[in-house]
Amino acid sequence: MTDSFLRGAAAVVGVSEFHYKRGESPDSELRMTLRAIVEAAADAGVSPREIDGFVSYGGGENDGTVVGSSLMSHRIRWSNMIWGGGGGGAAAAITNAAVAIAAGQAQCVVVYRAMAQQDSGRLGYAKHHFDGHMLPHGVGSPAQACALRTRRMLEHDGVPESAMRSLVLADYFHAQQNPSAAAFGRPLDETGYDASRMIVEPYRLYDCSRENDGAVALILVSADRAEALGPNPAYVLAGSQGAVGGYAVDTENDLDYTSAGFGGTAGVAETLWADAGLGPDQVDVVQVYENFSGSGVAALIDHSLCPPGADAGKVMTVENLTAPHGLLPVNTSGGNLADSFVNGMGLAVEAVRQVRGTSTNQVPDATVSLFIGGPMAAVSSSVLLCTRDVL
């Protein structure tokens, strides 16, 4: 037990997520955001007008004053963007909402993210990174930037390629039970994976996340309010974020090059476990942001959920990674690869479902649920959710 003032102070009480094929949303990002928030509020049993805090990450034009005004919020008290680009701030956004509530700065906070190609184009969250010291050298996409790191993780650190494949196959396995997953009804086996075309070595087509149009919203309130609202809040146990390697300005010179950004002493993962007062072996289920399979593997290694080097292959098997009986069930809705990708925030909703007991791939008696945000980004973040009896 630690004395973190965040521990159990706030809980997720309502969620919504929906997605379309990329470019096929009938609605703008703002309209989708409002729809997701109204649905999440209904799920929570609160009025959208009592939402007084707004947090997002990864960019987007629709800040809290725009969204809150559209909802006719009584008072907008908290309007924050997690800086740091891409999905790295996804879990930090949840922590930021919990901080506002714990500190009394807001009472009902929504975390939201929407993506529509018609509004922000392809990879709208990542464009800034590729400048005159990346593009002329053939590096113009997150896939290529992450591939360089994953190549070294495989070739130098000795992580076997099977670790990547197992993560992909686990995602696709779980998607077969999730009717809203993009890959529902389209199972993938080793043969299909191995036969898929190379995108940027060492990534094959199936190693790369899809991009969707869509929106996600999660509503948080104080623990007291949460208890009054319903039987199964997902309490924020601990949250951690940081930019430890210098990724933002170091142009591939950041420390711990094969890390996903959570590792090292005083790193994001270490403070997460310390604040939570528990260790990786006490986590029941994990949603790991895998923009690419290799960076997802690196994030699991950073969190000590999987050993580094060749031993990673022993933990990273399809059997271990799949619910309900695997030792380390990951991405139980299908993840970014096989469910949907709205800048990775669908994973946070699935982390909540596991605490509620409503996942389509429910881990029996799950009480501690980890969401790891975007790896290999300027900022990295993760958050632990739990049932009340863990607190």
Added chain:
Amino acid sequence: MTPSSEVAREFPATLAGPYADGLDLPYWEGLRAGELRLQRCGECGLWIWGPRWMCGQCQVFDPEWVAVEAVGRVFSWSRTWHSFIPELAGELPFITVLVELPHAGGRRVLGLLTEDGDADIAIGDAVSGIIQQPADAPWPLLRWQRAGTPPETEQGEHR
């Protein structure tokens, strides 16, 4: 360094050139002068890359630009098969190398390998830089090719 006419494979110069704020202008001017230049703090000797306005260790602004011998080893690499950058679509597949520079404190710089895209590259391979000046591009670019002999290992500080 080797003039571009001797290079087997020349790539288009996509979006090369300095930032609008001029921070990295000496880098590009260095290439025009036939040199790879990186920043080094005159106070503490720290090699800096990417370009920065100040040395964070001693808060000295505008670290000077120093010529570095463009030889090193492959720290990592990738082979791109998908057309992410339209200007390079005709060059697929191509290999991007991340090169560790022993003469610049182990700093790493990116560059395209001028060999065929199916070259059997590996981490640790010795490479040397060449400056290409594509005909219709405003700025030259540093590319890399495999070297016969590995460079001397000069252990510099790496932050």
